[in-house]
Amino acid sequence: MRILFFTFLLSLIALVSSSQHLNILISNINDPEEPSIMFDPENPQFMVAGANLNNVYYSNDYGYSWLPNILESDSFGVWGDPVIAVDTAGDFYFLHLSNPVTGSWIDRIVCQKSTDKGITWNNGSYMGLNGTKAQDKQWISIDRSNNNMYVTWTQFDEYGSADYSDSSSIMFSKSLDAGTTWSPAKRINKLNGDCIDDDFTVEGAVPAVGPDGQIYVGWVGPEGIMFDRSFDQGETWLESDILVSDFPGGWTFNVPGIYRCNGLPVTVCDTSNSAYRGNIYINWADQRNGTDDTDIWMAKSSDGGNTWSAPIRVNDDEPGKHQFFTWTAIDQANGYIYVVFYDRRNYSDTKTDVYMARSTDGGETFTNFVISDSPFSPNPAVFFGDYTNIFAYNDIVRPIWTRLSGSSLSVLTAIIDVNAVESAQPETYGFNLDQNYPNPFDDQTFFSFKLHKRMNVSLKVFDLYGKLIATIVDNSELDYGKYKFGFNFRDYNLPSGVYYFSLVSDEKTLIRKMIIQR
Numbered sequence: 001m002r003i004l005f006f007t008f009l010l011s012l013i014a015l016v017s018s019s020q021h022l023n024i025l026i027s028n029i030n031d032p033e034e035p036s037i038m039f040d041p042e043n044p045q046f047m048v049a050g051a052n053l054n055n056v057y058y059s060n061d062y063g064y065s066w067l068p069n070i071l072e073s074d075s076f077g078v079w080g081d082p083v084i085a086v087d088t089a090g091d092f093y094f095l096h097l098s099n100p101v102t103g104s105w106i107d108r109i110v111c112q113k114s115t116d117k118g119i120t121w122n123n124g125s126y127m128g129l130n131g132t133k134a135q136d137k138q139w140i141s142i143d144r145s146n147n148n149m150y151v152t153w154t155q156f157d158e159y160g161s162a163d164y165s166d167s168s169s170i171m172f173s174k175s176l177d178a179g180t181t182w183s184p185a186k187r188i189n190k191l192n193g194d195c196i197d198d199d200f201t202v203e204g205a206v207p208a209v210g211p212d213g214q215i216y217v218g219w220v221g222p223e224g225i226m227f228d229r230s231f232d233q234g235e236t237w238l239e240s241d242i243l244v245s246d247f248p249g250g251w252t253f254n255v256p257g258i259y260r261c262n263g264l265p266v267t268v269c270d271t272s273n274s275a276y277r278g279n280i281y282i283n284w285a286d287q288r289n290g291t292d293d294t295d296i297w298m299a300k301s302s303d304g305g306n307t308w309s310a311p312i313r314v315n316d317d318e319p320g321k322h323q324f325f326t327w328t329a330i331d332q333a334n335g336y337i338y339v340v341f342y343d344r345r346n347y348s349d350t351k352t353d354v355y356m357a358r359s360t361d362g363g364e365t366f367t368n369f370v371i372s373d374s375p376f377s378p379n380p381a382v383f384f385g386d387y388t389n390i391f392a393y394n395d396i397v398r399p400i401w402t403r404l405s406g407s408s409l410s411v412l413t414a415i416i417d418v419n420a421v422e423s424a425q426p427e428t429y430g431f432n433l434d435q436n437y438p439n440p441f442d443d444q445t446f447f448s449f450k451l452h453k454r455m456n457v458s459l460k461v462f463d464l465y466g467k468l469i470a471t472i473v474d475n476s477e478l479d480y481g482k483y484k485f486g487f488n489f490r491d492y493n494l495p496s497g498v499y500y501f502s503l504v505s506d507e508k509t510l511i512r513k514m515i516i517q518r
Helices: none
Strands: 011-013 023-025 035-041 043-051 055-059 068-071 085-086 094-098 109-114 125-127 136-142 147-155 169-176 203-209 215-221 224-230 242-245 268-269 281-288 295-301 323-330 338-343 353-359 367-370 390-392 396-405 409-414 429-434 443-453 455-462 467-477 481-488 499-502 511-515
Touching: 023 055, 023 224, 035 085, 035 390, 035 396, 043 085, 043 094, 043 396, 043 409, 085 136, 094 136, 109 136, 109 147, 125 169, 136 367, 147 203, 147 215, 215 268, 215 281, 224 281, 242 281, 242 409, 268 390, 281 323, 281 338, 295 323, 295 338, 323 396, 338 390, 338 396, 353 396, 429 455, 429 511, 443 455, 467 481
Parallel strands: 136 203, 203 268, 323 390
Antiparallel strands: 011 481, 023 409, 035 043, 043 055, 055 068, 085 094, 094 109, 109 125, 136 147, 147 169, 203 215, 215 224, 224 242, 268 281, 281 295, 323 338, 338 353, 353 367, 390 396, 396 409, 429 443, 443 481, 455 467, 455 499, 499 511
16 A cells, blocks of 8 residues: 655644634725625635625635625615625625615615626616615525525615604515516515614514525514514515514614614524424524623524524623624524624623624524634724624535724634534533634645543544545544644645545544645
């Protein structure tokens, strides 16, 4: 047998509290904030992101590097609230507010399409035009069984008006032809709100598609968090909206150091083949525990939205700290829930980290972990945006957030190492195996694992067909601790492709996928 040469470094490293997730600066140009991110589940190397007011970015290497551009629409203008989506053809969509040359400011929702992975965009189509009424805070969901596109948003009779005769409504429109045309907008909520853009305004409508094409929408307003649904592609909706949860203190609130803050809800649905298929989740932030203790919450329904659980606290710190600006995503390959939010649990001032929480049991419990590599202190005089965002599929997880240092804004993502997220009971099998880093790679990569007790283990590398490439650890007895191995594939003359490495003990075998990309 040919002996494969590899170099390796074995080191026992201390556990540290800093992030294990590589932070990537997407951009700090053109004052970016309020970001959105999406990748193609079928070809996840292609990613697109957007940020206020007209920033668009694209990546073709899984988000390790990004190229910036400016989004333009000669007909409709571009005025922020970026939302990115992708269909099964791999075409991306950028939805935003309008500022048309002919027309009124934010008088419609605009959808622009890219057929080249975010490099160029068409002039766009629009929905919701209703005279001079303002159309605001849109979000989109695409049914991947047929590529139907569903959009919900808030319509203001007159944005910011305190006149009791002016109201806000939750609107819906759909496209059945890849964003070329849109159905006439229809109101789906039963109780309107005011137009002040505050606690009694109806906002935060985020649609989600169910396993059989159902459309689910949650939002917040005078009654609390409300829910509606359609079983016929948005043609008809419930006669009465369903109450999900009260919203103590209202959906707008103060967080020290933040220009303005909200807890608007996010609705998602599990369409995976997991045990939680069909579950609907709504995620938000509120101050029910006091104005000095903003928390992240989630409610779930397992019966199509008829009934809802009591709010489940997502952040797991002691009371008395702020967590805010949350967003959630479901990895539809396995049903895992990921929540991203800002977090101040580690500080007594306004220094802020970015955290994520993961649930592998249908939202019953959450494991929290920091993903930012250093804290920042926001400036209350600088607008910070109104949301973060996250997308996940097949263990590729990409959050996106705004960072504010002094008066300088930037948007970042992180290469989330899902296997570094320890379970609530990490000693179940006696060890954890991390994802290799970097991944994909074209030179050297590193493997690491943690043993929770002294045990015999083997670490091996295989090709896609199960052929052994290398044995790094051969049934060796190792003590408690974290171990790291680095080795170089350059001398193996291996082609680009998918490979596997495994950690084996008498108790269990863990296997991870890795990618060589030359």
